[in-house]
Amino acid sequence: MKRQKRDRLNRAQSRGYQAGVLGRSKDNCPYQSLDNRSSWLFGWREAMTERADGLFR
DSSP: OHHHHHHHHHHHHHHHHHHHHTTOOGGGOOOOSHHHHHHHHHHHHHHHHHHHTTSOO
16 A cells, blocks of 8 residues: 555656646646645656756756
8 A cells, every 4th residue: 555655646746847847837736635736846846946957948
């Protein structure tokens, strides 16, 4: 069960990262549950930081 939960959180983070790379707003987060939403936002923030550092256009 824990592996399954971890995979969902990993997937949320990955999707947040992709949204950040594409320059989407954090308001577009599709998740409602706190765990998934925070993972998505973590990925989004990570991508936005990398964009600011010039890794993506």
